[in-house]
Amino acid sequence: xxxxxxxxxxxxxxxxxxxxxxxxxxxxxxxxxxxxxxxxxxxxxxxxxxxxxxxxxxxxxxxxxxxxxxxxxxxxxxxxxxxxxxxxxxxxxxxxxxxxxxxxxxxxxxxxx
Amino acid sequence: xxxxxxxxxxxxxxxxxxxxxxxxxxxxxxxxxxxxxxxxxxxxxxxxxxxxxxxxxxxxxxxxxxxxxxxxxxxxxxxxxxxxxxxxxxxxxxxxxxxxxxxxxxxxxxxxx
Numbered sequence: 001x002x003x004x005x006x007x008x009x010x011x012x013x014x015x016x017x018x019x020x021x022x023x024x025x026x027x028x029x030x031x032x033x034x035x036x037x038x039x040x041x042x043x044x045x046x047x048x049x050x051x052x053x054x055x056x057x058x059x060x061x062x063x064x065x066x067x068x069x070x071x072x073x074x075x076x077x078x079x080x081x082x083x084x085x086x087x088x089x090x091x092x093x094x095x096x097x098x099x100x101x102x103x104x105x106x107x108x109x110x111x112x113x
Numbered sequence: 114x115x116x117x118x119x120x121x122x123x124x125x126x127x128x129x130x131x132x133x134x135x136x137x138x139x140x141x142x143x144x145x146x147x148x149x150x151x152x153x154x155x156x157x158x159x160x161x162x163x164x165x166x167x168x169x170x171x172x173x174x175x176x177x178x179x180x181x182x183x184x185x186x187x188x189x190x191x192x193x194x195x196x197x198x199x200x201x202x203x204x205x206x207x208x209x210x211x212x213x214x215x216x217x218x219x220x221x222x223x224x225x226x
Contacts, residue, residue, distance in 0.1 A: 006155075032213055043117070043204055043217035044156070089155060093213060100146065100158040100169060101215060 002027055004092050006104025013111050019077040021107045023090035026071065032093035034101070035064065035075050037086050044089060048075070080111045115139065117218035119205050125224045126195055134190045134221045138207030145188050146206045146215060147180060156204060162188060195225045 006023045013019045023033075032051055036044035050057045050064040050073065057064045063076040077084055090104040118137045126132050138145050147159040158172040162182045173179070177196075182188040192199055202222050206215040 034214075036217075041219075043206075043219045046214060046216065049214070091156075100161055100172065101148075101156070102158070103148075103155040105155045106153075 002094065002102050004090060004102050004104045006090050006107060008107060009105070010108045011110070013080045013109065015080065015082060015111055015113050017080050017111075019080045019084070019109055019111070020074055021088055021090070021109070022072065022074045023104050024070075024072045025092050025102075027092070027094070028071070029095050030092035030102070031095045033064070033066065033073050034091050034093070035062075036089045036091065036103075038089065038106075039086050047088075077109075080109075082111045082113050085109055085111050117205055117207050117216055119203075119218040119221050121221060122219065123222045123224075125226060128197060128225055129194055131191065131193045132195055132223065134192075134203050134223070136188045136190070136205030136207075136218060138186065138188070138205070139216060142207035142209055142216075143185060144208045144210060144215075145182060146208075147188070147190050148204045148206065148217075149174075150202045150204055150220070152201070159190070159203075192223075195223075197225050199223060200225045 004025050034049035035047045037047045038044040048059050048062045061078045066073045087106045087108050089106050091101040120135045145162040148156040160180050161169040165182050177193045180190045202220040204220045206217045208215045
């Protein structure tokens with residue numbers, strides 16, 4: 001019940017296209033949903049995050065869509081660029097006295113020029 | 114300002130040896146987290162510190178793993194009698210307070226031969 005399921009595992013998009021990565025969760029105690037971007041050999045970098053009382057959040061080319069009733073959320077990358085090629089992780093924060101993030105398995109995005 | 118730093122960046126050790134991994138969090142961040150990332154996998158929570166105490170050690174895989182934090186700053190993760198399955202990237206993150214915006218270091222790549 002603490003899992004976060006992420007899909008697809010890998011994604012290839014043409015430059016200028018829209019990249020969409022989906023995540024689903026079961027535990028309704030999750031109350032914060034960040035997305036991280038990771039380049040090879042680097043630690044994950046916080047990209048954008050949303051709370052369940054908001055249905056959408058946009059920062060530049062990155063948008064999170066959140067569907068509380070379906071327990072799903074997704075990352076949309078508009079006008080995808082080769083520099084966006086990286087691994088993306090969704091995560092969910094477990095409320096309570098623990099600070100752990102539960103991560104999805106990751107999506108490797110390749111944006112072709 | 115300076116981000117989370119970790120040392121060493123790479124560590125190769127023989128099976129059965131002990132290793133110590135170090136994390137320097139962002140100055141002023143009271144919460145510190147350790148995660149493990151196996152090749153091609155998502156991040157697996159290990160332990161969380163609030164100040165110098167560890168309210169959640171639930172992710173430590175076995176009693177060979179331990180961690181401490183001193184002075185509400187540096188943390189060390191110790192793995193005793195290393196096994197080949199311990200090979201992974203060990204990531205440290207910190208946040209201003211518990212939860213939410215966690216900032217990751219570059220990780221320590223541990224290889225057990």
